[in-house]
Amino acid sequence: MTSDPRPRHSARHSARLPLTPLYGPSFTAAPEQTYDHLRASFGDSAPVELAPGVRATLTLSYRAALEVLRHPHAFRRDPRPWQYTVPQTSSVLGTMSYRPNAMFSDGAEHRRLRSAITEALKAVDQEVLSREITTVADGLIGHIAHRGSADLVNEYALPLLMIVFTRMFGSSDALAQRVMLGVQRLFDGDDPEGAARALDSVLAELLDYKRRTPGDDVVTRLLASHGQLSEEELRQTVLLLMGTGSEPVANLLTAALVELLTNPALSEGLTGGTVAIRSAIHEILWRRPPVSNYGISYPVRPYLLFGRMLPAGEPVVISFAAANADPAATNRDFTHVGNRAHLAFSAGPHQCPVPQMGLLFATTAIQRVLEQLPGLTLSCPVERLPWRASPFSRGLSELPVAFPPRRDVSQPAASSTPADVNGSHRQRAVPPGRSRLPAALWSWWRGHFHSKGD
Template sequence: MNAHDNTPVPPPGCPAHGSGGRVPLYGPDFAADPQAYYSFLRHYGPAAPVELAPGVEATLVTDYAAALQLLHDSGSFRKDARRWRAFNEGKVSPDSPVTPLLAYRPNCMFADGAEHLRLRQAVTDSMARIDMRRLSRSTEQVSRYLISQFAARGSVDLLGDYAKQLPLFIFSELFGCPADIGDRVLFGISGMFDGINADKATEVLYQAVGELVTLKRSRPGEDVTSWLMQHQARLTDEEMVHQLALLLGSGVEPLRNLIGNTLHRLLTNDRYAREGGLIDEALDDTLWENPPVSNFAPHYPAADMEFAGQQLQAGDLVLISFAAANTSPAQTEARRSGSNRAHLAWSAGPHVCPSKEPARHITVTAIEELFNRLPDVHLAVPEESLTWRPGPFHRALTALPARFTPVGVPRGTAPQAATAPQRHEEPGPAPKPERTGMWSQFLRWLTR
């Protein structure tokens, strides 16, 4: 803070110096120490002006109470991204790197009112039908398979070879993907989030999901796709495709980051033991202090208004900083005497994450499996050498290298094939993904 006025001073190296006070939430400096940026942003009050990418302006809510107020006020703040004024006026390019996650799609995340209630109820009811015992078996199977791929080496990138891969397999099973469709779903989601050939990856994902919908119309099963299709909301095929793409995409990326960030906490903090309920404790602390989605929940004021100390115009882009709200000084103090699960990592209000319980269950099971099978796993590099992926929305490591005592992988240890996902041949020709079919490989391993 400047000693002669009340103008906040940006952190050293922050490009906000000379930028009119709008703080950029991208680049290596922000990725390396986002909490320094959040501390600076709090000088503006409960909300602050930020830049998500060059030329993409937004208001970021950093206060816990203000965030809760906004998330529950669906009258004043809307989710339909077709209200985004800067985008409609051509000030934000469709080619901007943040546009794919902010631009309108016909799914429950971008819906308001009765349409949101209809789509969201179908999603919530379908996700509620997931059997946690079956989910545990599936997570154990996938964990053992992935561990078997590196157990004999004695070294592994726990992010790239484990945390990043596991959600892809779990969601393919939950949504009833047969082998070839599952291969293309995995290819599509990976490409979209990795930014590698993203246009082709998006095309492959939506085509694969479309084929999955066609398949399940004629051959339903015990899976989220079939339950969503059978819901009384009577979703059309187009609505099915967009809800499934949302659930698969928004489920996989945050879950891989949650697993990776929780493993990072366990491997870099001596106060956690690798057994019993302390994995749950590490998970809760991660959700408070290092949530996998740090800044998101886009909203748009329905009319010109003042909110959290900022003047907003109708259609302005407003985001919630879950990371800043969770770690604000007032909330840190309240946390000591309150619930350890009152964080905002899952968001809140009518758009709260519908899969928070499955995500928590998968994370704990996957970490328990890893530590049970590789009990001496430890970080292979100094903690300060780890790097974080740049970007305004997520909190994600680039890698988490670890070492352990190599172990043999005896043959014939796969679980019984009766719990394996059903296999179907999808109708019509399908283009092959540009990588080895990971889902097919897993199914072969499972039944050998």
């Protein structure tokens, strides 16, 4: 280690250094530049600010990420009591505050909560899931195909994920709609406490519904592990699955579509060829992991991490994006197609339990859209695509595309003309970072549910 040329800073030194914000327009526009600059200035990790007044350490190298992720005894996931020391109005508390689920737990408690999840997800039949994704994807595409333009984040990726998830959970139509709106309200972040309370009561209803109407679904299987999981843990686990399952997949599939639409090396596969799709997905997992900075933990004691002393109890955030771009890692040819050594799914005991499911969602959804909407192009220059502001994830708030309108697809009935709950799809009534499921999609979805006898 002594011959390592990377810059190092002692704890005393870093205490006096200005904190680099992981928020604001310049970070949101080009976070990669911030990681490169921090790595050049600090080496393996750097002091950062996640939101005004919220200090943390960001790991920047591949080896630092693994060092933290693989030492769960030294780096605990439970954020209490740190969370009571930051401004209670801070925007990051919605993501970082303790909830009784696998993400925020350690040791035996983590194993208990995580095994309930893995058991419930393991039983999901991948072929059935693949058919379900295809059916829902085709239904959503059917609603936009005649128009010649669409926003593939809010009219395709997010509704697709939410619809398939609520079906996978065995929800009734009415409850599913309320769960989805509740999750969206929580993401919107205007009234986090009110949104969390409302969602809590819908999730309690969902659990009651599945007790009365058990089925071959994820929530019924989670309930079967009852006794291991308290009522509150059950609600929080369902919520964890919705959050961790939907947003990263939506980010991955939309970013991979952008890659396919703008990268000439891949564009000849634009008929929906699986090889091109896999290459694009692979590129994104390396270059722009959907969960850019996460795996947040708190050192039990001061910890010397490759020359930097990390204070006990202060958050350490793993930059999966910076680790993947670490020259010490990429120089070893990690970016070659077929190489899966990226950290997009994290590592250690909390690593994503179902990467294959995420890949199935993304590959199928991309394939359907490319096959069904030939001639797809971006409607704005790639550098003007709107990224959502977040220190933790890298996702588009909109993906405007154009394509030759399909004459063979009939326009939806006037009563279900795409006017989302905030207004028309043509005018952007939804502020950046928000998402709403268009009313027309609800009506299509209800038909889909009813035809299945719900």
